[in-house]
Amino acid sequence: MAGLSNRVNLKKEVIMPAYEYTCKDCKKEFTIFLSIKEFETKPKISCPHCQSDNVEKKLTSFFIKTSKKS
Ligand SMILES: [Zn+2]
Secondary structure, three states: OOOOOOOOOOOOOOOOOEEEEEEOOOOOEEEEEOOHHHHHOOOOOOOOOOOOOOEEEEEEEOOOOOOOOO
16 A cells, blocks of 8 residues: 555535526527636626627526426
8 A cells, every 4th residue: 555645635616507598689598607707807798799789687596406207
C-alpha cells in the first residue's frame, strides 16, 4: 500500500438549474443551464435564435429526480 493520501477532496454538489426564457423579439422560448454560481454573476442572456437580449425570464425549474412514470 503506497501513496497514502491525507488530502480531502471537498466535493461540491453541482446543481444545474434550468432557466426558461421567452424571447420578446422572436417569441421563441429557450432554456439555458447555469449553475447557481454562474447565475449569481448575472450573465447577459441572449436569445439563441435571434441573438436578441430582449428576453424575459419565465421560471426556474430545478432538476428534481422523480420516479414517477407515465
Ligand atoms: Zn429571439
